[in-house]
Amino acid sequence: MPLEINLPCKPPTTWSQISHCETVHSIASIWLWLSMRFGDAFQGREAVQDASFTLSELVSEGLGLVNKDDDASGVGEHLRRDIFQMIRPFPQTAPRYRPRSCA
Numbered sequence: 001m002p003l004e005i006n007l008p009c010k011p012p013t014t015w016s017q018i019s020h021c022e023t024v025h026s027i028a029s030i031w032l033w034l035s036m037r038f039g040d041a042f043q044g045r046e047a048v049q050d051a052s053f054t055l056s057e058l059v060s061e062g063l064g065l066v067n068k069d070d071d072a073s074g075v076g077e078h079l080r081r082d083i084f085q086m087i088r089p090f091p092q093t094a095p096r097y098r099p100r101s102c103a
Contacts, residue, residue: 012062
């Protein structure tokens with residue numbers, strides 16, 4: 001089952017375009033995982049890997065463009081502040097996994 005991905009010709013310039021590219025990248029990642037698990041059914045892994053890499057680069061470029069536009073309009077600082085308020089640091093000591101006893 002090949003996966004056909006229509007890549008955009010230029011980096012995304014809006015948040016919705018970035019979100020769309022990220023969704024397509026996620027689908028490609030799932031497809032790649034399935035192709036490793038069920039290789040006979042999912043063929044064309046190299047093309048999907050290339051497309052996934054290209055999508056990743058396009059999203060990175062798009063983020064730079066959108067952030068630059070946000071900074072010029074003054075929106076970027078508010079977005080960064082809101083995002084940093086949502087992010088909480090990981091606890092210094094993470095709970096450790098303890099397997100259940102078999103007895």
